[in-house]
Amino acid sequence: MQLCMSSTSTTTPSSSNSSAMNARRNRSDDDLFQQRSDTLRSHSKLSLAPMMEYTDRHFRHLVRLLSDRTLLYTEMVAANAIAHEREASLSSLLSIDNNNKPSSSSLLHAAAAGDELFDPSYLLRFLGQGHNPEGASVLQLGGSDPDQLFLASKTVYEFNKLAQTQQQQQQQQQQTSSNSISTPIFCDYTALNLNCGCPSPKVAGKGCFGAALMQDAHLVKQLTTSMFNGSEGTIPITVKCRIGTDEGYQFTRDQYNARSEEEEYQSLKKFIEIVASEGIVTDFQVHARIAVLGKNYSPADNRKVPPLRYHQVRRLAEEFPELNISLNGGVETLSGVKRELDECPSLDGIMVGRGWMSNPWAFAMSDELLYSDGATNVDYVRPKNRMEVLEAYGRHADYEEELWDPVKIRRFITKAVSQLFSGEPNAKHYRIALDDIAGLPKKLMKQDTKWMQSQPPLSELILEAATQHLSEEVLYRTPKESYEKILWDEEQAERRKLYVTVGGTDEKQLEEKQSFVQEWQQSRKEDELKGSELDSM
Numbered sequence: 001m002q003l004c005m006s007s008t009s010t011t012t013p014s015s016s017n018s019s020a021m022n023a024r025r026n027r028s029d030d031d032l033f034q035q036r037s038d039t040l041r042s043h044s045k046l047s048l049a050p051m052m053e054y055t056d057r058h059f060r061h062l063v064r065l066l067s068d069r070t071l072l073y074t075e076m077v078a079a080n081a082i083a084h085e086r087e088a089s090l091s092s093l094l095s096i097d098n099n100n101k102p103s104s105s106s107l108l109h110a111a112a113a114g115d116e117l118f119d120p121s122y123l124l125r126f127l128g129q130g131h132n133p134e135g136a137s138v139l140q141l142g143g144s145d146p147d148q149l150f151l152a153s154k155t156v157y158e159f160n161k162l163a164q165t166q167q168q169q170q171q172q173q174q175q176t177s178s179n180s181i182s183t184p185i186f187c188d189y190t191a192l193n194l195n196c197g198c199p200s201p202k203v204a205g206k207g208c209f210g211a212a213l214m215q216d217a218h219l220v221k222q223l224t225t226s227m228f229n230g231s232e233g234t235i236p237i238t239v240k241c242r243i244g245t246d247e248g249y250q251f252t253r254d255q256y257n258a259r260s261e262e263e264e265y266q267s268l269k270k271f272i273e274i275v276a277s278e279g280i281v282t283d284f285q286v287h288a289r290i291a292v293l294g295k296n297y298s299p300a301d302n303r304k305v306p307p308l309r310y311h312q313v314r315r316l317a318e319e320f321p322e323l324n325i326s327l328n329g330g331v332e333t334l335s336g337v338k339r340e341l342d343e344c345p346s347l348d349g350i351m352v353g354r355g356w357m358s359n360p361w362a363f364a365m366s367d368e369l370l371y372s373d374g375a376t377n378v379d380y381v382r383p384k385n386r387m388e389v390l391e392a393y394g395r396h397a398d399y400e401e402e403l404w405d406p407v408k409i410r411r412f413i414t415k416a417v418s419q420l421f422s423g424e425p426n427a428k429h430y431r432i433a434l435d436d437i438a439g440l441p442k443k444l445m446k447q448d449t450k451w452m453q454s455q456p457p458l459s460e461l462i463l464e465a466a467t468q469h470l471s472e473e474v475l476y477r478t479p480k481e482s483y484e485k486i487l488w489d490e491e492q493a494e495r496r497k498l499y500v501t502v503g504g505t506d507e508k509q510l511e512e513k514q515s516f517v518q519e520w521q522q523s524r525k526e527d528e529l530k531g532s533e534l535d536s537m
Contacts, residue, residue, distance in 0.1 A: 029234040037236050039190050040071070040283060041348070043136035044326060045370045046337055046363070047071035047285070049353030050140040050195070050240070057130040058416040061396050063356065064134060065389055066364045066479075068380040069371055071349070072137040076195050076203075077126050079143030079152040085123050086155050107158040111165075120159065120185060127156060129186040131399045138238065140193040144209040144219065146226035149194070153230030159187035160234075189235065191283070192227050196220060196241040197328075199291035199302040211291035215247050217274035221281075228280045238283035239275055240328070243268050243312045244290045251292045256306065264290075265312050272316065276323060283324040285351050286313045303329075310340070317346040324348045331355070334363050334483070335490060338370065359422040361386060362486055364479035386420055387475040390466055393417055394459025401458050407445055410458065411438040417462065423489075426469045433465035 048055060048063055050073040060072045090110055107120070127139065139156060143149050163185040195203075198210030213220050224237045231237075244264050249255060268286075275281050289306040297305065308330045317325035327347055331337055332355030340350050356363060364382070383389040397413045414434045421427040437458070444451035466475060477485075 029232060032234050033236065036190050036234070039136050040138075040236055040238075041324060042373075043069050043071040043190075044283075044324060044349035045069070045341065046366050047138075047326060047349055047351045048073055048356050049328060049351045050074060050076055050193070051353050051357060052076060054353075054357050056412060056416075057128060057134075058396070058400070058413050059357075060134055060137065061130055061132070062360060062389070062393055062416045062420070063363075065383060065392050066360060067366050068135065068382070069367045070136075070363070071190070072134055073193065073351075074137070074139050076140045076142045076198065077152070079141050079148040080145065082123070082126055082141075082152040082155055083148040085126065086151055089120075089123060107155065108161055111162055120162070123155065124159070124185065124187065127159060127187050129188070130396065131186070131403075132396075133186055133188055136190045138191045138193045139189040140195050140240065141227065142195040142198070142203060142209050144213060144223065146222050149223050150226040150230035153192055153227040153235070154232075156187055156189060156192065157231045157234060159185055163187060191236040191238050192231060193238045193240055193285070194220065194224055194227065196239055197285075197287050197291065198299070199242075199293060199297065200299050201296060211242055211245055212293060214241055214245050214271060214291070217271045220271075220275050221278060224275065224281050225278060236283065237281050238285065239281050240285040240287070241271070242287045242289060242291045243309060246290060246292050246294045249294075251290075251294055251306075253305070253307075256290070261309070261312070264309075265315060268312060268316065269319070272320065272323070276320075282322070283326075284316075285326045285328050285349075286316065287328040288313050289329055314344045314347065317344065317348070321346065326351050328353075332358075333486075333490065334366055334369065335487060337366070341370070358419055361389075361420055361422070361479075361482060365483040369483075382479075385476045385478055387463075387466070389420065390417065390463055391459075394457070394462055397458040397462065406441040406458070410441050413458065414438045414462065421466075421470055421474060424470065424474045426471075429469040430465055433469060434462070437461045437465060 046067070046069070048060070048070055052075050055073060055075050057074075060074070063070055063072060086107070090107070107123075111120075129137065141149060141152055143152070166185055194213075195210050196213040200210065203210035203212075213223070220239065224239065227237050228235075244267055246256075249259070272284060275284075288308045288310050289302065292302055292306060310327060310330075313325065313327045317323075317327075325347060326349035327340060327344075328351035331340055331350050331352055334355075336355075337350040337352060341347060352363075367382075383392055393416075400409060400413055414437055418431050418434050421430055440455070440461075441451070444455070448454075
């Protein structure tokens with residue numbers, strides 16, 4: 001497969017590879033870069049994988065309530081979208097010079113010269129972090145044009161500077177109508193990540209980026225250099241990739257299994273070596289499957305059809321101890337994360353996506369189980385149960401609805417907590433109630449444009465949905481109690497799988513099987529009883 005490439009300029013700062021590392025050494029922002037690098041390394045044991053339409057700021061806020069140490073990844077943001085909106089913002093705010101171009105190319109200048117007209121909210125819809133700093137978090141960018149990635153990274157850097165100015169103004173209480181920024185800015189990412197792993201036809205096919213970039217390591221090195229330069233050398237740059245692609249052959253399971261695993265590893269190793277050769281990228285998140293680009297495979301197909309090869313990622317971590325290597329793909333439970341880290345100490349972390357998405361509460365013990373250094377943020381207080389989680393999340397929900405249009409945003413807010421009670425009795429009724437709540441603004445808007453004045457806050461509606469459909473035992477169960485129950489459920493699932501696949505006819509095996517069936521039946525009766533008690537209330 002031939003990689004499609006975007007046309008790029010060779011005269012912009014984004015293409016100056018050789019000066020990148022010297023630039024960092026000569027800047028006074030070295031301390032900030034080092035601080036972010038240290039944060040990145042100290043929070044990498046468990047990370048939330050970037051997932052389109054899931055890891056938005058609302059879901060990231062929920063995850064941060066559950067864990068102080070999990071490294072959060074945003075949805076992928078297209079660099080060309082940021083570059084386009086940036087240009088539109090500057091063009092509309094600033095005067096045009098004699099060459100018919102905006103008189104400034106900096107958001108910092110625009111904020112100073114644009115007075116009250118400068119409103120960063122539109123750009124922040126791509127980059128914003130909500131109403132609170134997120135802690136350790138990574139913004140994932142997608143693109144194959146060095147100039148666009150340079151501008152996207154520069155935008156993040158400038159928002160950081162604007163946020164610092166805004167904080168100083170608030171502390172000094174000297175804000176005026178001529179230089180204040182009405183929308184709070186939180187865009188303080190620990191790192192920027194280049195997407196080299198997404199196999200979606202829209203991304204890797206028509207978009208010519210994502211996993212397609214793995215076929216041109218030198219271009220990836222140029223892109224990451226552009227990102228580094230755009231952020232003024234203050235933000236670490238990381239890469240998320242796969243163990244390879246189907247370049248050079250037509251993928252089938254049989255053909256793939258017949259191919260040399262050593263050749264596959266050497267190709268992956270060469271990609272890593274080239275991308276890391278400038279010393280800019282030292283962190284890689286590697287999905288342990290190849291990306292099938294030669295067929296019209298959906299992202300779901302690419303998660304299921306190519307087999308997982310964890311040993312390729314483990315070997316990479318062992319042979320490159322100077323790099324930070326995280327494994328991604330197929331690990332969906334906290335016990336699975338711990339097992340992978342225990343089995344391969346060379347791995348720096350595990351990235352989990354669908355496990356977090358389907359049952360976020362299952363990871364509420366991650367800080368205690370994965371970290372023993374006691375380096376939790378002094379300001380962080382984890383909720384003791386899911387009732388407290390909803391109360392804390394409700395404050396976020398109310399703030400968001402005050403800032404944005406509930407008709408447009410409510411469904412995204414409620415979606416984030418829809419799986420908080422996954423697997424619990426009556427969890428389906430809770431999700432249905434949330435769905436009804438999400439549809440209220442649009443429904444009521446048709447009846448009365450002032451409907452918000454007569455409605456309770458969203459936080460109250462969410463709590464009401466939970467207390468109406470879920471038992472107190474579920475609402476107030478602690479993270480430790482929940483994790484112990486999860487481990488028991490996983491053990492029973494393994495035993496059930498063993499009996500189905502292995503079987504057995506001797507007397508001892510039959511007794512064990514009978515005992516297991518009785519335990520399972522009793523647990524089902526208890527769950528059904530809890531559900532019927534709630535229905536009768």
